[in-house]
Amino acid sequence: MKIVLDRPRCEGHGLCEEAAPELMHLDDDGELVLVREEIGEADAAAARAAVRVCPVAALRLT
Amino acid sequence: MTDSAPVSDIDLFDDQVLVDPYPAYAALRDLGGVVRLPANDVYALTRYEVIRGALGDWETFSSEGAIGFNPMVNQALTGTSLASDPPAHTRLRAALTANLSPRALRGLKAGIEAKADALVGKLLAQGSFEAVDALARALPLEVVADLIGFTGRARDNMLRWGQAAMQVIGPMNRRTAESFPIAGELYEWCSTVTAEDLTPGSVGRGIFEAEARGEIPPGTAGHIIHQYLGAGVDTTIASIGNLVALFAAHPDQLALVREDPSLIPAAFNEVLRYWAPLHAWGRRVTRDVEIDGVRVPAGAKVAILFGAGNRDPRHYEDPDAFLVRRNPVDHLSFGYGPHGCAGQGLARLEAHAVIGALARRVERLVAGTEVRVPANVTRSIEELPVLEVIPV
Numbered sequence: 001m002k003i004v005l006d007r008p009r010c011e012g013h014g015l016c017e018e019a020a021p022e023l024m025h026l027d028d029d030g031e032l033v034l035v036r037e038e039i040g041e042a043d044a045a046a047a048r049a050a051v052r053v054c055p056v057a058a059l060r061l062t
Numbered sequence: 063m064t065d066s067a068p069v070s071d072i073d074l075f076d077d078q079v080l081v082d083p084y085p086a087y088a089a090l091r092d093l094g095g096v097v098r099l100p101a102n103d104v105y106a107l108t109r110y111e112v113i114r115g116a117l118g119d120w121e122t123f124s125s126e127g128a129i130g131f132n133p134m135v136n137q138a139l140t141g142t143s144l145a146s147d148p149p150a151h152t153r154l155r156a157a158l159t160a161n162l163s164p165r166a167l168r169g170l171k172a173g174i175e176a177k178a179d180a181l182v183g184k185l186l187a188q189g190s191f192e193a194v195d196a197l198a199r200a201l202p203l204e205v206v207a208d209l210i211g212f213t214g215r216a217r218d219n220m221l222r223w224g225q226a227a228m229q230v231i232g233p234m235n236r237r238t239a240e241s242f243p244i245a246g247e248l249y250e251w252c253s254t255v256t257a258e259d260l261t262p263g264s265v266g267r268g269i270f271e272a273e274a275r276g277e278i279p280p281g282t283a284g285h286i287i288h289q290y291l292g293a294g295v296d297t298t299i300a301s302i303g304n305l306v307a308l309f310a311a312h313p314d315q316l317a318l319v320r321e322d323p324s325l326i327p328a329a330f331n332e333v334l335r336y337w338a339p340l341h342a343w344g345r346r347v348t349r350d351v352e353i354d355g356v357r358v359p360a361g362a363k364v365a366i367l368f369g370a371g372n373r374d375p376r377h378y379e380d381p382d383a384f385l386v387r388r389n390p391v392d393h394l395s396f397g398y399g400p401h402g403c404a405g406q407g408l409a410r411l412e413a414h415a416v417i418g419a420l421a422r423r424v425e426r427l428v429a430g431t432e433v434r435v436p437a438n439v440t441r442s443i444e445e446l447p448v449l450e451v452i453p454v
Contacts, residue, residue: 030165
């Protein structure tokens with residue numbers, strides 16, 4: 001499973017970071033950084049939660 | 063196998079429905095995820111998953127010429143990000159959010175918290191106050207005026223203009239007809255405003271500078287200013303009025319926030335879920351589509367009922383209870399997807415600051431009866447007397 005970020009659509013609301021702090025965070029400029037894009041079973045629930053809370057649908061799982 | 067939609071004689075813009083839409087929402091949700099309403103010539107989307115699905119699918123549920131419920135307002139909104147689809151929408155949205163995204167707003171947090179804390183502290187010291195004028199309106203008007211750089215005539219008219227800009231999104235009823243001239247004043251002002259009319263160093267001045275540098279198309283700065291005022295004032299006022307009323311009615315929930323301030327964002331999510339500031343918002347279906355087992359024909363007008371989805375028992379357990387700990391991060395009140403509320407970061411800064419200030423200082427607010435006045439699109443409290451303050 002892979003997390004895909006639609007970067008132009010991301011506005012840095014940061015709700016994904018709260019849902020999955022171990023997978024992603026906003027950097028000092030407020031740009032989203034994906035710690036890793038390939039997601040194993042252990043992180044699947046957190047990844048799905050992050051995708052779910054993005055208010056502008058900038059994240060998806062493939 | 064698809065069927066035609068169930069039909070209801072409910073009128074979404076009837077005075078009684080506008081003041082308390084929740085019984086109508088429940089009746090419509092029980093009929094189906096999509097219900098045809100001949101009174102409004104729309105298909106209403108009522109259940110959580112149906113609404114979330116529609117908000118995420120701009121190709122099927124178009125905003126172009128479709129967000130309002132009368133042709134005049136849809137004509138007037140042509141060319142705004144609100145009423146356009148990608149790819150045009152993508153560029154307009156970027157210009158709108160450049161100064162409004164959470165990353166652009168990060169520097170404002172401390173200032174907004176200080177403003178909210180000073181205002182809440184002053185009102186609580188009075189012992190009794192009218193919470194809508196003195197707090198729910200006062201804070202967003204000050205924050206938005208300072209941010210965009212409104213002074214003089216624009217500052218004096220922000221509340222009237224903001225209310226009218228929302229009202230005219232409704233069908234062509236008396237409220238809409240009376241509000242068009244006022245919305246027209248805002249439109250007129252925005253079409254003639256220049257950089258010099260806005261405070262130096264403000265975001266509004268910055269938008270004109272971006273236009274001068276060619277970063278946004280010529281003539282669009284006024285449109286963006288229009289959207290900041292038209293979309294950002296009335297809705298934030300509604301949210302803050304709602305949160306004061308809900309915490310006055312539920313002191314146990316305020317106590318939870320006081321004991322654990324990390325619940326402040328969750329508390330605001332629950333306020334927004336429980337009472338959606340926006341009642342109905344339009345889309346147009348671009349193709350014959352099956353929604354929740356029901357066939358909706360190409361060209362049909364859709365009314366998205368955010369508040370109905372927010373109380374859908376298929377998605378939220380015990381949906382009619384106000385419970386801050388449920389933290390409904392996926393509530394529908396900011397919309398979702400490409401048109402998700404562009405100002406939600408600013409709304410959160412303001413509301414979180416007010417919730418924090420109340421939770422720190424107040425054991426209980428004793429409120430009188432709230433006054434509600436029917437409005438086409440924004441559901442908000444008109445007057446909320448706080449009769450007594452019981453401090454921590």
